[in-house]
Amino acid sequence: MGDVLIFAEHQGGHFPKATLTAVHAGLELAKKRGGKAIAVVAGDAPEATAGEIAKYGVAKVIALAHPALKNYLADAYAQALAALAKKEGAEFIVATATAMGKDLFPRLAARLGAGMASEITAINDDQSFVRPTYAGNVMATVEIDGPIKVLTVRGTAFDAAKPGGAAAPVEKQNAEIDAGALKMEFVSFNATKSDRPQLTEARIIVSGGRGLKAGENFKTVLEPLVDELGAAMGASRAAVDAGFVPNDLQVGQTGKVVAPELYIAVGISGAIQHLAGMKDSKVICAINKDEEAPIFAVADYGLVADLFKAVPEMTEEIKKLKHS
Amino acid sequence: MKILVPIKRVPDPATTIRVLPDGSGIATDNVKWVINPFCEIAIEEALRIKEKQTGEVVLVSVGQSTWQEQLRTGLAMGADRAILVKTDTALDSLAIARIIAKIAGDEKPDLIILGKQAIDDDANQVGQMLAEMLGWPQATFASKVEIAADKISVVREVDGGLETIAFKIPAVITADLRLNEPRYASLPGIMKARKKELKEIAADSLGVELAPKLKIKTLAAPPKRQGGRKIASAQEMVSLLHTEAKVI
Numbered sequence: 360m361g362d363v364l365i366f367a368e369h370q371g372g373h374f375p376k377a378t379l380t381a382v383h384a385g386l387e388l389a390k391k392r393g394g395k396a397i398a399v400v401a402g403d404a405p406e407a408t409a410g411e412i413a414k415y416g417v418a419k420v421i422a423l424a425h426p427a428l429k430n431y432l433a434d435a436y437a438q439a440l441a442a443l444a445k446k447e448g449a450e451f452i453v454a455t456a457t458a459m460g461k462d463l464f465p466r467l468a469a470r471l472g473a474g475m476a477s478e479i480t481a482i483n484d485d486q487s488f489v490r491p492t493y494a495g496n497v498m499a500t501v502e503i504d505g506p507i508k509v510l511t512v513r514g515t516a517f518d519a520a521k522p523g524g525a526a527a528p529v530e531k532q533n534a535e536i537d538a539g540a541l542k543m544e545f546v547s548f549n550a551t552k553s554d555r556p557q558l559t560e561a562r563i564i565v566s567g568g569r570g571l572k573a574g575e576n577f578k579t580v581l582e583p584l585v586d587e588l589g590a591a592m593g594a595s596r597a598a599v600d601a602g603f604v605p606n607d608l609q610v611g612q613t614g615k616v617v618a619p620e621l622y623i624a625v626g627i628s629g630a631i632q633h634l635a636g637m638k639d640s641k642v643i644c645a646i647n648k649d650e651e652a653p654i655f656a657v658a659d660y661g662l663v664a665d666l667f668k669a670v671p672e673m674t675e676e677i678k679k680l681k682h683s
Numbered sequence: 684m685k686i687l688v689p690i691k692r693v694p695d696p697a698t699t700i701r702v703l704p705d706g707s708g709i710a711t712d713n714v715k716w717v718i719n720p721f722c723e724i725a726i727e728e729a730l731r732i733k734e735k736q737t738g739e740v741v742l743v744s745v746g747q748s749t750w751q752e753q754l755r756t757g758l759a760m761g762a763d764r765a766i767l768v769k770t771d772t773a774l775d776s777l778a779i780a781r782i783i784a785k786i787a788g789d790e791k792p793d794l795i796i797l798g799k800q801a802i803d804d805d806a807n808q809v810g811q812m813l814a815e816m817l818g819w820p821q822a823t824f825a826s827k828v829e830i831a832a833d834k835i836s837v838v839r840e841v842d843g844g845l846e847t848i849a850f851k852i853p854a855v856i857t858a859d860l861r862l863n864e865p866r867y868a869s870l871p872g873i874m875k876a877r878k879k880e881l882k883e884i885a886a887d888s889l890g891v892e893l894a895p896k897l898k899i900k901t902l903a904a905p906p907k908r909q910g911g912r913k914i915a916s917a918q919e920m921v922s923l924l925h926t927e928a929k930v931i
Contacts (some may be wrong), residue, residue, distance in 0.1 A: 360701040458841035462823045466810035474896025493700045500900045543820040546847040621930040642928045673919035
């Protein structure tokens with residue numbers, strides 16, 4: 360009892376910060392429940408990648424291999440993980456609530472007949488967990504009944520696990536998959552091309568909203584500031600819906616949840632759905648010409664100004680600072 | 684094509700949500716109830732598919748008698764009939780998925796389209812659980828659905844870009860924000876909806892396990908962030924971020 364299986368999502372052989380937060384949460388949970396933390400790395404040939412996660416404090420790494428796990432598909436992955444969880448006798452299965460974690464884990468929970476808590480932000484000492492509901496306006500304390508419990512963790516609520524100590528053993532296992540039951544086909548992945556840091560990895564995020572007025576202005580007004588700061592670029596739902604920027608830049612209740620050291624909101628009014636995605640940032644800075652905009656209520660530093668004037672001024676000022 | 688669309692009643696997204704002092708729930712006085720926005724997108728997608736081909740759009744909801752209002756709204760948008768699975772107890776996603784799987788077993792739809800998440804509990808679970816229970820393919824976070832002969836391809840909004848997957852019917856699709864822009868119910872639509880079938884079934888008559896595995900112990904308001912300080916200029920902003928906040 361008490362063993363924790365951590366689904367270690369990887370992107371082309373490396374583990375993003377989001378995965379390391381699930382490892383951290385899994386280690387914390389195993390410690391509190393008196394069990395072992397076991398990382399699982401899945402793929403058609405996951406052994407080499409699995410070795411990478413062995414240094415992060417887990418007791419064991421399982422390289423779960425099967426040709427059907429080459430590209431991620433929910434049905435194959437749910438089959439493989441459910442069989443493994445039963446075989447290992449795990450009490451908890453944990454992943455980060457990335458697009459993949461959100462897609463896979465409810466299916467896995469149903470396959471196991473297990474209860475699931477989505478996007479937990481805290482692990483309590485009394486068997487309960489905390490998770491945000493109503494766009495982060497209500498924090499629910501929840502409990503899961505049953506021998507197996509399924510959890511996704513909110514990446515911004517936990518630190519990333521750090522490497523150190525001896526590498527855990529890596530054990531290769533062939534996944535149990537009934538290939539005849541697989542009905543999904545991977546067609547293609549169209550990656551958003553960007554040289555900037557990813558939203559969930561960045562120390563600084565500059566986000567633009569409807570106030571930018573056009574996609575072109577993201578390039579001419581916002582991007583110089585983003586690049587001067589070495590920041591990631593984000594956007595409000597309004598900006599994404601208007602087609603100014605691609606969908607994966609959306610920060611909010613239904614987009615990405617972020618908590619960087621500095622979040623600069625430009626031309627964003629601050630609807631509760633947007634605040635839900637960024638209000639845990641360490642420092643929030645807002646630029647908006649409407650002094651009544653709700654974003655100012657959560658901003659540590661608010662500037663009521665025309666963004667088309669203020670943003671280039673900030674960019675200039677940061678340039679000067681770097682050269683001083 | 685026959686399409687089943689499970690929908691949920693939630694507080695209007697613009698409502699300010701307050702937790703009751705004893706943490707047992709949220710204050711519901713003055714709350715306006717609406718169809719979950721993602722469920723509206725699911726209804727719209729089902730209607731568009733039906734309009735291109737032929738078929739039937741059946742709504743299903745699991746909740747109290749008051750949930751009829753949202754089902755009537757969906758019928759007014761153009762759905763053909765509706766089923767309300769009545770229960771007064773709080774169910775978890777697993778139980779809801781079991782109920783809908785049972786209804787799907789009776790109705791035999793070609794597709795089930797749902798919203799990707801409800802904006803009250805933000806769980807994002809039912810569609811995926813339902814797909815597993817039925818042994819069907821799933822396409823969550825759909826931003827484009829293309830139907831050709833018996834094959835469906837779906838563009839999904841995932842981390843770092845857009846993914847395309849394909850499968851045959853029957854299948855489960857969950858709608859993301861940009862799948863479509865839902866229509867409003869027209870006046871003739873509202874008139875017609877009054878005469879459409881809305882069947883009620885008691886949840887405990889279905890013979891499925893309803894006891895929740897996920898239990899809510901208590902609710903609380905999150906710690907409030909203290910903001911509101913105004914700065915006079917861009918220069919001062921940069922200076923404070925450098926010297927005071929020390930983040931740049």
